[in-house]
Amino acid sequence: MASEIRNAALWESGEMKIQWVKQNMPLLRALEEEFSADKPFKGLRVALSVHLEAKTAYLCKVLAAGGAEMYVTGSNPLSTQDDVAAALVHAGLNVFAWHGATEEEYGRHISRVIEAAPNIIIDDGGDLVHTIHMKYPELVPGVIGGCEETTTGILRLIAMNREQMLKFPMVLVNNADCKHLFDNRYGTGQSVWDGINRTTNLIVAGKKVVVAGYGWCGKGVAMRAKGLGAEVIVTEIDPVKALEAMMDGFEVMKMNKAAEVGDFFVTVTGCNDVITEKDFMKMKDGAICCNAGHFDCEVDVAGLRKISVRSWQARNNIMGYELPNGRSVYVIAEGRLVNLAAGDGHPAEIMDMSFAIQALSALWLVKHGTKGRMLGNMVVSVPEEIDKRVAVMELKSRGLEIDTLTVDQERYLNGWRE
Numbered sequence: 001m002a003s004e005i006r007n008a009a010l011w012e013s014g015e016m017k018i019q020w021v022k023q024n025m026p027l028l029r030a031l032e033e034e035f036s037a038d039k040p041f042k043g044l045r046v047a048l049s050v051h052l053e054a055k056t057a058y059l060c061k062v063l064a065a066g067g068a069e070m071y072v073t074g075s076n077p078l079s080t081q082d083d084v085a086a087a088l089v090h091a092g093l094n095v096f097a098w099h100g101a102t103e104e105e106y107g108r109h110i111s112r113v114i115e116a117a118p119n120i121i122i123d124d125g126g127d128l129v130h131t132i133h134m135k136y137p138e139l140v141p142g143v144i145g146g147c148e149e150t151t152t153g154i155l156r157l158i159a160m161n162r163e164q165m166l167k168f169p170m171v172l173v174n175n176a177d178c179k180h181l182f183d184n185r186y187g188t189g190q191s192v193w194d195g196i197n198r199t200t201n202l203i204v205a206g207k208k209v210v211v212a213g214y215g216w217c218g219k220g221v222a223m224r225a226k227g228l229g230a231e232v233i234v235t236e237i238d239p240v241k242a243l244e245a246m247m248d249g250f251e252v253m254k255m256n257k258a259a260e261v262g263d264f265f266v267t268v269t270g271c272n273d274v275i276t277e278k279d280f281m282k283m284k285d286g287a288i289c290c291n292a293g294h295f296d297c298e299v300d301v302a303g304l305r306k307i308s309v310r311s312w313q314a315r316n317n318i319m320g321y322e323l324p325n326g327r328s329v330y331v332i333a334e335g336r337l338v339n340l341a342a343g344d345g346h347p348a349e350i351m352d353m354s355f356a357i358q359a360l361s362a363l364w365l366v367k368h369g370t371k372g373r374m375l376g377n378m379v380v381s382v383p384e385e386i387d388k389r390v391a392v393m394e395l396k397s398r399g400l401e402i403d404t405l406t407v408d409q410e411r412y413l414n415g416w417r418e
């Protein structure tokens with residue numbers, strides 16, 4: 001067993017967190033039971049790079065229960081929880097991650113996981129896939145395939161595939177209905193406000209909240225801001241999404257205009273340079289910016305540092321910046337994912353669905369791919385039966401029953417003569 005973590009002695013606190021989420025992740029518990037009996041991952045090495053907190057740790061334990069030799073790292077230097085990493089090491093898994101890793105350390109941890117020569121890759125944002133292709137091409141033939149968790153990672157995979165650079169199949173977990181409809185919308189919606197609220201301890205009601213991007217995540221963030229009593233403004237680049245936001249009852253305008261009126265700014269676009277120097281200079285005194293998109297390139301924090309005359313730690317995880325015009329703006333968690341770098345991520349029940357899709361997609365790869373032999377198509381949708389199975393499991397776990405079609409109804413829906 002190998003590891004590179006901050007402090008192994010923290011394991012008890014991490015284990016307590018894992019037990020708490022396990023209580024609230026019935027789908028993964030069912031899969032743990034199934035995998036423990038069948039050992040479908042026996043003899044396989046699984047490399048995983050996902051925000052390393054308790055829910056991810058439980059996914060790692062479920063895969064390990066299925067016989068996988070786990071090599072684990074985080075997917076963002078600020079979202080790794082050191083006690084959770086310690087608990088996984090205590091349980092015998094190989095972990096390379098710590099909170100606040102420098103860029104060099106983060107890159108080394110990704111490399112250490114890849115150097116284990118994985119057969120299955122579970123990625124969140126594309127760092128493992130990118131690194132193995134660019135730095136360890138000799139290990140590529142040993143990979144059966146992988147699963148990608150998030151929208152930004154999928155965009156990178158599609159770009160790689162377009163240039164025929166992707167050399168093993170990747171299942172697009174984010175695109176499953178049971179992932180993005182719930183995780184991106186309700187998960188991000190709730191956890192972003194949890195992160196902002198616990199970090200700022202300020203009232204949201206009566207304030208103007210600017211949400212940049214009205215995709216699945218943006219819809220959730222806007223919906224919950226409205227629920228907290230905010231006036232919500234949406235900025236978009238897609239005309240259809242902009243109209244959707246308008247019809248949902250939100251104001252729509254350009255960022256440069258919204259910059260003048262917003263109290264809170266949340267970027268969730270997956271795009272870079274969404275809030276830049278010219279926007280900061282228009283902001284009201286005391287405006288608070290944060291990001292919920294995957295990478296820390298949406299709020300131009302480097303640009304803000306450059307133009308500001310002074311910066312200071314305003315509160316735990318909040319930096320203040322005084323602008324040349326005398327006003328101050330604040331940034332939460334250095335512009336990294338606010339719900340993970342300033343919170344505990346999505347609620348457990350949400351990640352239960354997302355990670356059930358992950359676990360079942362990994363199982364699907366094991367059943368349908370063979371080491372070194374490619375499946376042909378390199379970007380693979382989550383099979384519909386997996387999506388359905390997870391929805392049925394989730395309904396059952398919540399004690400909900402739904403109707404089933406009668407034979408006559410099925411004939412009616414599928415025919416054209418009546």
Ligand SMILES: NC(=O)c1ccc[n+]([C@@H]2O[C@H](COP(=O)([O-])OP(=O)(O)OC[C@H]3O[C@@H](n4cnc5c(N)ncnc54)[C@H](O)[C@@H]3O)[C@@H](O)[C@H]2O)c1
Nearest residue numbers: 150151152213215216217236237238269270271292293294
């Ligand atoms: N914080 C989290 O826990 C979490 C969870 C899931 C996804 N994500 C990440 O959040 C980001 C968004 O994911 P999504 O699933 O909502 O994607 P999405 O594709 O559904 O939505 C993104 C939206 O942003 C818009 N957009 C793009 N560039 C823009 C710009 N410059 N200004 C304004 N709008 C712009 C697009 O038109 C689109 O409507 C991705 O980076 C994704 O990886 C974060």
